[in-house]
Amino acid sequence: MRKLSLPKLIAVAIVSQIHGVWAEYEELPTLVVEGEMMEPGTVSLQPGSTGALDAADFLNYVPGGNVNRNGPLTGIAQFRGLFGERVNLLTNDMALKPACTNAMDDPASHIPSSLFQSITVYREVTPVSTGLETIGGTVQMKSRESEFTDEKKFSLQGFGSAGYSGVSNGHYGAGLFGVANQHFRAHFAGSVERGRDYRFDRTRRVNSSKYSRETYELGFGLRGAGHEFGFTYDNKYTGHSGTPSLPMDILFDRMSIYRGEYHWDLGSGWKLSFLGFYQNANHVMNNFSSRPAPTNKKRWREAETELETGGYKFTVTIPNIGPGSLQLGFDGDVALHNAVIRNPNNTAFFVSNFEDVNRNRYSVYAEWRGEPFEKFTVTTGVRYRYTYMDAGKVDGTPARKIAAAKTLRDRFNAADRRQDQHDVDVGMNFRYALRDSVDLVLGLARKTMAPTYQQRYTWLPLESTGGLADGRVYIGNIGLDSEKSYEVVAGFDLRLDHWGDWIHDIYFEPRGFYRYINDFIQGQRATDPTVLAAANAMLPGRTCPNDPSPGDNDASDCVLQWANVNAQLYGTDIQAGLAVGDHFRLDGLLNYTRGQKLSGKDDNLYRIAPLNGLIRGTFSWWDFSFSTELVGALHQDKVADYNKENFGLECVEPALAVSALLSLCPRA
Numbered sequence: 001m002r003k004l005s006l007p008k009l010i011a012v013a014i015v016s017q018i019h020g021v022w023a024e025y026e027e028l029p030t031l032v033v034e035g036e037m038m039e040p041g042t043v044s045l046q047p048g049s050t051g052a053l054d055a056a057d058f059l060n061y062v063p064g065g066n067v068n069r070n071g072p073l074t075g076i077a078q079f080r081g082l083f084g085e086r087v088n089l090l091t092n093d094m095a096l097k098p099a100c101t102n103a104m105d106d107p108a109s110h111i112p113s114s115l116f117q118s119i120t121v122y123r124e125v126t127p128v129s130t131g132l133e134t135i136g137g138t139v140q141m142k143s144r145e146s147e148f149t150d151e152k153k154f155s156l157q158g159f160g161s162a163g164y165s166g167v168s169n170g171h172y173g174a175g176l177f178g179v180a181n182q183h184f185r186a187h188f189a190g191s192v193e194r195g196r197d198y199r200f201d202r203t204r205r206v207n208s209s210k211y212s213r214e215t216y217e218l219g220f221g222l223r224g225a226g227h228e229f230g231f232t233y234d235n236k237y238t239g240h241s242g243t244p245s246l247p248m249d250i251l252f253d254r255m256s257i258y259r260g261e262y263h264w265d266l267g268s269g270w271k272l273s274f275l276g277f278y279q280n281a282n283h284v285m286n287n288f289s290s291r292p293a294p295t296n297k298k299r300w301r302e303a304e305t306e307l308e309t310g311g312y313k314f315t316v317t318i319p320n321i322g323p324g325s326l327q328l329g330f331d332g333d334v335a336l337h338n339a340v341i342r343n344p345n346n347t348a349f350f351v352s353n354f355e356d357v358n359r360n361r362y363s364v365y366a367e368w369r370g371e372p373f374e375k376f377t378v379t380t381g382v383r384y385r386y387t388y389m390d391a392g393k394v395d396g397t398p399a400r401k402i403a404a405a406k407t408l409r410d411r412f413n414a415a416d417r418r419q420d421q422h423d424v425d426v427g428m429n430f431r432y433a434l435r436d437s438v439d440l441v442l443g444l445a446r447k448t449m450a451p452t453y454q455q456r457y458t459w460l461p462l463e464s465t466g467g468l469a470d471g472r473v474y475i476g477n478i479g480l481d482s483e484k485s486y487e488v489v490a491g492f493d494l495r496l497d498h499w500g501d502w503i504h505d506i507y508f509e510p511r512g513f514y515r516y517i518n519d520f521i522q523g524q525r526a527t528d529p530t531v532l533a534a535a536n537a538m539l540p541g542r543t544c545p546n547d548p549s550p551g552d553n554d555a556s557d558c559v560l561q562w563a564n565v566n567a568q569l570y571g572t573d574i575q576a577g578l579a580v581g582d583h584f585r586l587d588g589l590l591n592y593t594r595g596q597k598l599s600g601k602d603d604n605l606y607r608i609a610p611l612n613g614l615i616r617g618t619f620s621w622w623d624f625s626f627s628t629e630l631v632g633a634l635h636q637d638k639v640a641d642y643n644k645e646n647f648g649l650e651c652v653e654p655a656l657a658v659s660a661l662l663s664l665c666p667r668a
């Protein structure tokens with residue numbers, strides 16, 4: 001945080017986009033990134049000014065990271081090939097959830113980029129202490145807030161930023177105003193973002209890709225005599241915003257988040273900590289306000305979803321347990337989901353998509369960190385988690401008119417919908433300093449994840465998939481088992497101060513990973529005749545992307561049912577860089593992931609990012625810095641057959657883009 005007498009800072013971002021063929025991206029993110037090592041094995045980026053719309057874009061700047069983008073304000077985190085809820089995404093330490101059944105309001109996009117502070121990922125095995133379910137790693141995102149100072153005297157803190165992007169005629173403004181001294185801090189922050197449909201080739205536009213969002217946040221903190229307390233209230237309103245790869249667009253999304261934390265430093269290494277949050281959200285999406293409405297008025301749909309959730313985490317750190325310290329934790333997280341689908345042209349029509357669905361998790365863990373031998377550090381943890389899930393009885397117009405849909409409803413209502421899951425996670429990381437400039441690293445883990453509520457409780461074949469965007473309809477499977485992942489990560493960190501007279505600050509940090517997932521949950525072609533009959537009656541003439549027999553009035557190849565299969569993922573991610581002379585540096589990333597289904601018919605996993613990388617050159621002089629980037633991705637031909645993924649190929653043509661940013665910052 002820069003301390004200014006008033007928000008004097010005006011950040012001017014000149015974004016020049018020379019070439020943008022990567023249709024999946026509305027704007028190419030352009031930013032100045034300062035890489036910073038937090039602790040060995042973690043990467044944290046702290047961007048300066050940026051042309052990126054939301055925090056999800058910063059995932060492209062961490063090794064192994066990627067974004068599944070379904071709209072300008074809808075990005076879903078992908079890390080080493082796993083995405084969505086498998087990635088434990090934390091926003092200011094909270095596991096926020098989307099209210100939307102298709103994750104239109106995914107937490108990866110929660111923080112507007114102008115209020116974004118940092119993103120952190122773990123490059124070895126993600127420690128079990130970082131979250132309840134960390135099968136796909138933990139991504140920690142932080143927003144800007146007021147900070148304590150070292151002085152008695154109060155000082156003002158501030159920050160302001162504004163920008164414009166040409167492709168969508170978009171503009172944003174954001175600011176933070178705060179006061180703080182050594183014992184007290186308080187702030188108000190807010191942002192506004194607006195943009196029209198993304199245009200390309202002069203006359204063409206992506207329908208619908210406009211966006212509109214307003215946020216504000218109030219926060220304060222107290223500190224003294226080893227105690228620290230903090231509270232924030234965060235409000236977000238998203239208006240008409242497009243999600244072109246999903247069947248509907250956002251009409252609105254209203255979200256409130258309350259967060260409290262307390263830390264007590266008892267001295268000599270003893271620490272107590274508590275974090276609690278409460279989130280509620282109300283969301284409506286439809287298929288007729290932002291995109292061309294279906295000509296058949298019977299096909300108009302509007303869905304309203306509600307979310308109420310909260311979580312807590314107690315930790316105690318005990319020093320001197322052997323040559324290290326032990327952290328014990330107790331955490332819980334409860335969520336209640338409701339969703340109903342309607343047709344504004346027929347007030348009698350309804351489908352209770354999800355009715356009082358609970359997904360509650362309660363967990364305890366122990367994690368030890370220490371240095372048992374010289375130059376050899378270990379982090380090792382074990383976590384037990386109990387997951388409780390249940391759903392209320394459902395109904396809907398199709399179940400009153402279609403015999404097969406009635407059977408599905410009655411079957412669902414008669415089933416034992418309550419499910420209890422007991423799972424154990426283990427994670428271990430070893431780091432050995434082979435030489436002053438070389439660390440060897442090794443991580444081993446077993447991680448688990450209980451099914452999502454969509455995977456269990458989608459009772460009619462519908463496109464409620466948490467944002468898969470594959471154009472298929474899915475039916476749930478109440479009896480699904482938890483996923484079990486067995487993971488190994490290995491690599492090294494090479495760091496050299498100097499190489500010759502000119503080259504310095506050199507780093508080269510590759511990692512290789514392999515993961516076998518037992519009971520991996522994905523869609524399989526539905527075979528249940530009742531499900532297929534219901535789909536045919538509900539969706540007459542339904543075709544889906546790459547339907548092998550379009551127009552045959554047979555929905556069966558568009559209907560998938562969630563199932564446990566076995567899968568493996570492996571790959572590598574590398575980050576490297578060096579500085580030349582006093583003013584120039586080069587940094588780069590390279591990511592490769594391969595995902596395969598192993599049980600049944602051979603297949604690739606869905607939506608795995610292709611081989612991709614970036615190279616960034618930065619020229620700094622006085623307080624100016626100028627960066628230019630080269631972003632590239634290869635064609636992805638290892639696509640999933642179960643949902644005929646080759647439909648999306650034109651979105652991953654080889655892309656080459658150069659972007660530039662000039663940022664002007666005052667001396668700190």
Ligand SMILES: [Cu+2]
Nearest residue numbers: 100101104285
């Ligand atoms: Cu939605």
